[in-house]
Amino acid sequence: MTLIILMIAGAALFAYWNAARAAxxxxxxxxxxxxxxxxxxxxxxxxxxxxxxxxxxxDGRLGFERNFRFEYSYDGVDRHVGRMVLRGERLVSFVGPVRPSVAPINLH
Structure with a gap:
């Protein structure tokens, strides 16, 4: 009986670790x-x-939402922190670098 419980606990830990690595x-x-x-x-x-x-x-089912952070730089000297949230394999939130752009101004 104890061996079965240990095997189930080990399988659950392995599944959790594997999902964390994949995320x-x-x-x-x-x-x-x-x-x-x-x-x-x-x-x-x-x-x-x-x-x-x-x-x-x-879908209403329970699952893990994992938060991650990373760092990026515009010029190699500065450091900025980006953040993302994954729910399962799906990206649900992202704060990070964006491509600079200039919008044309219409004066008419």
Whole structure:
């Protein structure tokens, strides 16, 4: 009986760890792509988990919402912090670099 409980606990821990790693890899890819699109430097080439909580998804089922942060620089000297929130594999919030643009002014 104890062996079965230990096996179930081990499988649950492995599943949690595996999902956390997959979310971190996905966040890493999103951060890299955002920095590339905004033409900024992605510093340290990594993301850092900054929080986790249980939330309901759009389908009503419980799941984990993971918060990640990363750092980027416009000129290689300054450092800015970007943040993203993943609910499962879905990006639900992103604050980070944007590509600078100038909107034309219509004087008519």
């Amino acid at each position: 971190a890899e996905h966040a890493k890819q999103l951060g890299r792509n955002a920095c590339s699109a905004a033409e900024v430097l992605w510093l340290d080439e990594s993301v850092h988990a900054s929080g986790i909580r249980v939330r309901r998804g759009e």
